[in-house]
Amino acid sequence: xxxxxxxxxxxxxxxxxxxxxxxxxxxxxxxxxxxxxxxxxxxxxxxxxxxxxxxxxxxxxxxxxxxxxxxxxxxxxxxxxxxxxxxxxxxxxxxxxxxxxxxxxxxxxxxxxxxxxxxxxxxx
Amino acid sequence: xxxxxxxxxxxxxxxxxxxxxxxxxxxxxxxxxxxxxxxxxxxxxxxxxxxxxxxxxxxxxxxxxxxxxxxxxxxxxxxxxxxxxxxxxxxxxxxxxxxxxxxxxxxxxx
Numbered sequence: 001x002x003x004x005x006x007x008x009x010x011x012x013x014x015x016x017x018x019x020x021x022x023x024x025x026x027x028x029x030x031x032x033x034x035x036x037x038x039x040x041x042x043x044x045x046x047x048x049x050x051x052x053x054x055x056x057x058x059x060x061x062x063x064x065x066x067x068x069x070x071x072x073x074x075x076x077x078x079x080x081x082x083x084x085x086x087x088x089x090x091x092x093x094x095x096x097x098x099x100x101x102x103x104x105x106x107x108x109x110x111x112x113x114x115x116x117x118x119x120x121x122x123x124x
Numbered sequence: 125x126x127x128x129x130x131x132x133x134x135x136x137x138x139x140x141x142x143x144x145x146x147x148x149x150x151x152x153x154x155x156x157x158x159x160x161x162x163x164x165x166x167x168x169x170x171x172x173x174x175x176x177x178x179x180x181x182x183x184x185x186x187x188x189x190x191x192x193x194x195x196x197x198x199x200x201x202x203x204x205x206x207x208x209x210x211x212x213x214x215x216x217x218x219x220x221x222x223x224x225x226x227x228x229x230x231x232x233x234x
């Protein structure tokens with residue numbers, strides 16, 4: 001079964017750290033660019049970070065640059081998001097997603113697989 | 125960054141209705157637009173990409189249209205399983221883009 005399963009969310013104090021994991025199955029993880037997306041309570045979706053299939057290229061939204069770090073372990077089919085210096089405004093459901101890729105045209109596409117998400121609450 | 129404005133935010137509808145949801149981009153995104161369906165406690169599901177291409181396995185009652193800055197998602201005859209939240213996303217053939225999303229449209233039973 002093709003799926004992404006996030007874990008690692010929870011309650012953390014402002015200034016604290018948390019590492020999220022995203023376990024992939026049912027598709028070739030190594031070849032797949034991946035992203036993290038979040039949705040704060042009552043707000044819309046916000047793209048957080050992305051990483052290339054090999055892990056050599058990483059990208060971040062301005063709101064998390066310098067505080068969050070994305071990585072992957074292709075031997076474990078797992079994506080990670082290390083979150084440091086957490087703030088109240090980082091409170092959200094965090095979801096991982098696979099970036100689609102059209103091999104015929106060599107172009108990236110929409111997010112074709114998503115996880116259900118894991119809740120992160122930053123509060124004292 | 126490109127802003128996506130989706131409307132309406134909520135739509136009260138009935139089974140069998142024809143439903144149209146609109147998404148507007150703050151600048152020309154050609155046809156780099158996707159639509160997703162999201163149900164509570166489930167993973168979002170890709171319905172349409174490149175503005176009008178139906179993802180494999182998605183029922184043909186779903187269709188997408190538009191280009192440039194204005195796009196629509198149409199459900200031709202609403203089914204009970206279609207009551208959910210729908211959102212649009214702008215992306216690009218390159219990776220990554222600063223992806224952005226519409227605020228979502230909740231389809232509720234009238």
